[in-house]
Amino acid sequence: MDRPITIAVLAIGGQGGGVLVDWIVALAEHKGWRAQSTSVPGVAQRTGATIYYVEVLEAAPDRTPVFSAMATPGDVDIVIAAEWMEAGRAIHRGLVTPDRTTLIASTHRAFAVSEKQVPGDGMADAAAVTAAARAAARRFVGFDMATLAEQAGSVVSSVLFGALCGAATLPFERAAFEAAISATGVGVQGSLRGFALGFDAVGAPPSVAAPSAGSDPVKPLLAPVGHPPFDGLLARAASLPAAAHEMLAEGLRHVVAFQDTAYGAAYLDAVEAIAGAARARVSGGVSTADGSHLYETAAKYIARAMVYDDVIRVAALKTQPSRADRVQREMGGRVIAITEFMHPRMEELLGLLPPALGTALERQPRVVAALGRLLCGPRRIRTDTILGFFMLYAVAGLRGWRRRTQRHAREWARIDAWLAQAREVAAEDPALAAEVLANQRLIKGYSDTHSRGLDKYAQVMAAAGRLQGRPDAAVWVRRLRQAALEDESGHALRQALRTVDSFLEQRQAA
Incomplete structure (x- = not known):
């Protein structure tokens, strides 16, 4: 060579x-x-x-x-x-x-x-x-x-x-x-x-796995798992259209893991209410496809709304056994130190209080600032130590208290308004109702990320209300959501909202 x-x-x-x-x-x-x-x-x-x-x-x-x-x-x-x-x-x-x-x-x-x-x-x-x-x-x-x-x-x-x-x-x-x-x-x-x-x-040649002659049949998505309260929820979910079963199975698993089976029942109540609002429209033969899509969308995004990120959930995710197993597997079983970098804000800590007490403290900015200097700021917690792990494990153990906190009250006030708008729209336009439900995609994370998402969500939901009644309302709501997801600054959303405002003003003038 x-x-x-x-x-x-x-x-x-x-x-x-x-x-x-x-x-x-x-x-x-x-x-x-x-x-x-x-x-x-x-x-x-x-x-x-x-x-x-x-x-x-x-x-x-x-x-x-x-x-x-x-x-x-x-x-x-x-x-x-x-x-x-x-x-x-x-x-x-x-x-x-x-x-x-x-x-x-x-x-x-x-x-x-x-x-x-x-x-x-x-x-x-x-x-x-x-x-x-x-x-x-x-x-x-x-x-x-x-x-x-x-x-x-x-x-x-x-x-x-x-x-x-x-x-x-x-x-x-x-x-x-x-x-x-x-x-x-x-x-x-x-x-x-x-x-x-x-x-x-x-x-090795590419291979396609084929089931053996004696393989067991695939279990139904909503088959009982041997836990009576949860199996009851699965039976309720099975009564909804089959197109939504996969999302219902996943939604129930996440919602119940987030809180409890009572919370899972509330999830099914919300999905069934959307289904009930659209049932007359769908059964009339207008659009079965839109109806099936609405059920599936409701199952997906209602679960996402109910499983929101709060301090309790973050602590639970960091202390769950499967996470430790995954880290050990990825590190080949070597002894390692795990440091969690956390930066709680007073908003998250006040959210753990009862609504009345949390709201009262928010009205005292000097008190909040003093508590913030004492309790907030960057934290490094070693979860490979007994003390560090127990601190987060104790916070995760507040799950039973979650439904009595200020954060939960505010989340459910927004969820109730969101579901009410979706139910109202579903009776006349299932496609638009599905887009209203999908706007939950705009809300994610916590801290500043959550705040920015809420602001975009509010703008798109307000525009959805103004667009209601137009034959292309669902298309425009989807375009607005895609614009909101395009960049963090919100520039694309502002441009899209100006377009919507322009043709709505022209219609009013006509």
Whole structure:
């Protein structure tokens, strides 16, 4: 060979990109080749991935190679991406070309900050990356390597190394790859398991799981679970249209876990009230499709409204056993310290008080400010310690008190008004009622995020009331909600509201 094999590796923090590069260099040098690696780090853990670049060349006694310090578009033989959008970034940079590049990528997602900060669905289009990968690469090797790494108790870099070996893009045997892993002396067994899974996955044909001849039939969505009070709720839910059963099953599970079975009964009461308001309209044959969609939408968004984020729920989520199990599994069973970074505001703390007392204190700004200086501010709580865990566990134990708090009273005042508007609209326009219910998407989180969402929600709901009676009312409410979810500042929503106001004013003038 008279030219080096060029390899670009794109990885984000925690994926072992540096370890993968070290394995590649050690592998080449162990086989008597010359190798060089460089890296360009990103700005932060997820806003910019680190790009590693490796060149390897078979050693010759009469030649000393001069390697390049960075990847050049159109001149990369192998691109390895530890996350699916990083594969897209490599393609966008021109590192993947159809005449020479083998693209090896994990198809799992680790969402970027730019995707998470969008109030609505900010996820990038993974299908576009898939199409680009198949068109841009000479050979494409891609599968969910993060899942295989979790199975092996390792990180994704070990599976990527196995896929690199399985793709046979380097002229080295499997034993040499495994020797490079063993030579590190750290996490060897887990890395070898991940390597083997990655190697086997490259040659494995795609498979579609088929049920065996003696497999049990799928249980109904609302089948009893052996808990009499909850089974009674499931039986009630089963009387509603089948189109809503999946959402009802999920909604009941979340609502009851949030509070109790009595709260689950209130959830079904609310869904049945919406169904009752629309039943005459649907049974008259006007729009069965709209009716089914309304039931499903009600089941989904009423549950979301009832399971709101308060201090009690945040504490419960941080102390639930499944979370500790997941953290231990992801960390491979190693002993770790878990620090919760919390910043409670006085609004959240006052929300735990009875409505009368909480409201009275809010009218005393000096008292609230003094209490805020004493009780609020950044907190670091170690939940791997008995004291830290017990503090949050005690707050989570206030669940039985929740329905007597100021926060709950205010949430239900808003929910009651929201459901009343949906019931009124459902009697004449089920499609609009479904959009009114879907406006619950605008309310999420807590603290400032919750406040901004409430403000947008109020504006869209007010516009829905003004649009009622128009044949295109549902379409416009959906457009307003999408505009509200488009950006955090609310600029798109203000523009859309001006459009609505303009044609409503024209109608009034006419």
